[in-house]
Amino acid sequence: MLHVENLQVKYGAIAALKGISISIERGKIVTLLGTNGAGKTTTLRTISGLVKASGGCVRFEGKDITNHPCHEIVALGIAQSPEGRMIFSNLTVKENLEMGAYLRKDKMEIQKDMDFAFSIFPRLKERLKQPGGTLSGGEQQMLAISRALMTRPRLLMLDEPSLGIAPILVKTIFEKVVEINRELGMTILLVEQNAHLALQIAHFAYVIETGHLAIQGNAADIARNEDVRRAYLGET
Amino acid sequence: MSELLQQVINGISLGSIYALIAIGYTMVYGVLRFINFAHGDVFMVGAFVGYYATPHIMPLVGGSLILAGPIVLLLAMIVCSILGVTIEKLAYKPLRFRPKLTILITAIGISLFLEFGGQLVFGPDPKSFPTLFLSTTLIDSQNLVLRTTPIVVIGTAIILMLLLRFIVMNTKLGTAMRAVSFNQQAASLMGININTVISFTFVLGSSLAAAGGILYGTLYPSINPLMGIFPGLKAFISAVLGGIGNIPGAALGGLIIGMTETFVTGYLSPTYRDAIAFGILILILLFKPSGILGRHEAEKV
Numbered sequence A: 001m002l003h004v005e006n007l008q009v010k011y012g013a014i015a016a017l018k019g020i021s022i023s024i025e026r027g028k029i030v031t032l033l034g035t036n037g038a039g040k041t042t043t044l045r046t047i048s049g050l051v052k053a054s055g056g057c058v059r060f061e062g063k064d065i066t067n068h069p070c071h072e073i074v075a076l077g078i079a080q081s082p083e084g085r086m087i088f089s090n091l092t093v094k095e096n097l098e099m100g101a102y103l104r105k106d107k108m109e110i111q112k113d114m115d116f117a118f119s120i121f122p123r124l125k126e127r128l129k130q131p132g133g134t135l136s137g138g139e140q141q142m143l144a145i146s147r148a149l150m151t152r153p154r155l156l157m158l159d160e161p162s163l164g165i166a167p168i169l170v171k172t173i174f175e176k177v178v179e180i181n182r183e184l185g186m187t188i189l190l191v192e193q194n195a196h197l198a199l200q201i202a203h204f205a206y207v208i209e210t211g212h213l214a215i216q217g218n219a220a221d222i223a224r225n226e227d228v229r230r231a232y233l234g235e236t
Numbered sequence B: 001m002s003e004l005l006q007q008v009i010n011g012i013s014l015g016s017i018y019a020l021i022a023i024g025y026t027m028v029y030g031v032l033r034f035i036n037f038a039h040g041d042v043f044m045v046g047a048f049v050g051y052y053a054t055p056h057i058m059p060l061v062g063g064s065l066i067l068a069g070p071i072v073l074l075l076a077m078i079v080c081s082i083l084g085v086t087i088e089k090l091a092y093k094p095l096r097f098r099p100k101l102t103i104l105i106t107a108i109g110i111s112l113f114l115e116f117g118g119q120l121v122f123g124p125d126p127k128s129f130p131t132l133f134l135s136t137t138l139i140d141s142q143n144l145v146l147r148t149t150p151i152v153v154i155g156t157a158i159i160l161m162l163l164l165r166f167i168v169m170n171t172k173l174g175t176a177m178r179a180v181s182f183n184q185q186a187a188s189l190m191g192i193n194i195n196t197v198i199s200f201t202f203v204l205g206s207s208l209a210a211a212g213g214i215l216y217g218t219l220y221p222s223i224n225p226l227m228g229i230f231p232g233l234k235a236f237i238s239a240v241l242g243g244i245g246n247i248p249g250a251a252l253g254g255l256i257i258g259m260t261e262t263f264v265t266g267y268l269s270p271t272y273r274d275a276i277a278f279g280i281l282i283l284i285l286l287f288k289p290s291g292i293l294g295r296h297e298a299e300k301v
């Protein structure tokens, strides 16, 4: 479904990605792991078109989308729940969700998707009229994921959905990610610091290290891999 | 007492025109984070569209002021929308990722271009603005003269501002505008085309400025190509006073500046007419740079 080939990104003189290749199969949960500054966020942002690639290419469902404008990539079916959530603080929860559906005209289906979002995150329904900025961190994360869902993507990219959230809620959010994957058959690319949890729900995993691909394999195998455990799961 | 009432009416009339112009400054600042210094000159062009269009429109509507006013108003709004969007596309868009100073200086350049281009095209001498709206005297006592003109000016401004409020708060594109002004990247991730939203912002801002030009001509029926300079500056100050980026703030700021100016002219001395706005600007920058309704904007990462 998504093929990233030899992707390179530079921030000025600094090379953030030095040739990353990733393949994502339809219907799977794929996780992208790595320490701080490895280039995970940069990878997602480049796929989304927010950052320009200096080399390599991104193909989505057979179409070359490298360096296409972000809004066109969204229209093709790739959504991203960005790092730091980026909720529109000045818009209500409902308006945030409506912005997710910005490109859509199918009112009935939009309502259906909103109801699905409420079914996995009931908290949002109680907060519809509240400005996005007044939500708690966890609620904002739920909103960010729901808002991305509202674009009705075929590929959903989540950048650290567990960031700054209480462990109990992190588990809930991960369960919801699995639910989204199973119930909607949605393909998911999950970036995480919490490698342990991510590997539990993912089918396939990539580990990147300072802009290079270090390891890739089935999530279960990676979880058992000694090096990975030592480097990324905080075990010695 | 009735003199006070007179001043209040005059102040609100002038203030509502400043408010219309100020909203354009504040909206453009909201999405692009720069002051469009050519905005006051778009206001001037609006007045001139009225001046040149009226003789053509009048015969078509059989001289009916009920029809002529709104039609000419709409025409000026359309022409200025096109002008505003063109300025943005040609002059500002290529500089969007350059330092803000570059785009600011360009805006000043555009402003000068319109002012002196206007002198070339329209001629430098003042022209008398045609009567476009019903203009009769309702009350004429010793201290109070109430004509229909300020009622038309204030009424039109209120209708346009309510319309704007509806567009910004209740339509998809308006919501997208608010989203873009908060975070462009997040807005792109929703599939929002930033360029469309920016153009739309210029359409709204420029058409309100055009309406301001028509109403200004109606209130003070002598127009010239440099007429945009002072109202433009005062509207800019209004926007800062209300809190730059905040639309209700711009409207409120416009009213305050218009009232203050009228009162200073009436009760102190007309000499201070233009100076007072700058005095207010200095005070607001010293004591509350974020403006009356503006919130302190957290530094964005």
Ligand SMILES: Nc1ncnc2c1ncn2[C@@H]1O[C@H](COP(=O)(O)OP(=O)(O)OP(=O)(O)O)[C@@H](O)[C@H]1O
Pocket: A011, A014, A016, A034, A035, A036, A037, A038, A039, A040, A041, A042, A043, A083, A193
């Ligand atoms: N806008 C930017 N300008 C300059 N350098 C940047 C920019 N964004 C990221 N970088 C650099 O690129 C590298 C990769 O950053 P990126 O955000 O992709 O890492 P990450 O894997 O997402 O890290 P984290 O887990 O901390 O979020 C880092 O060295 C970072 O400093």
Ligand SMILES: [Mg+2]
Pocket: A040, A041, A042, A083
């Ligand atoms: Mg990151």
